[in-house]
Amino acid sequence: MRTQSFNGNQPLLKESSWSIASWAWPQPRPKILFYHKHAPYYGFTNFSSHQVYYKGKLYPTSEHLFQSFKFSGHRPDLAEHIRTCSDRPSVAFSEARRFQAEVRSDWKQVNIEKMDITLREKFIQNAGLRAELLSTGDAELVEDSDKDAFWGVGANGHGRNELGKALERLRDDFRRGRY
8 A cells, every 4th residue: 555645744645455446336136027918027917828726716817816806805796707707817907997986995005915915826826937037036027017107117117016026025935935
C-alpha cells in the first residue's frame, strides 16, 4: 500500500490493492416471462390444459379450480357449475364473472391463499411442470399479461405480478422438500 501526502506531511489518500471496479455488484435476477399460449412456460398459467384433482373431483384446468374457490362453501352449486361448465378455462373465467355478485365476501382476503393451493395441486400432480418450475433457478417469474395488473404486470409493466410471486413461493417450497 502506498500513501500519497499533501505537501509531503499528512496522508491524503491510501491506495490499496482493491478498486471499485473489482467490487462485485449484485446482478439483477434473470426474468422469465410467461403468458402467451405458444411461448415457453405457458404451463405456468392457469389457462394451460393441465387437469387438477382436488378433494376427489377433476377440474379441467387450474383456472377452473381457482374460479370455483370464489363460490366454495357458501354456493357449492356455483362452484360445481364452474368446474363442469366447459373444458375451456376462458369459459370458467367468464362464468365466474357472470356470477360476480355471488362471490364469497372475503375473496379479496383469501384469493392469494387460494391461488397458492391451486398452484400447489397443479404442480404436485404434473411432474413435468414441477421439473420445469424447478429448472428456473432463482429467476424472477413474471406473468406478462397486459390485461391483469394484479396477477400479472399489466399494461404498464408495473403490476403486482402476484401469480409470478406465488410460483416463486411454490418453487422455494419444492426445494425445501415441503411437498
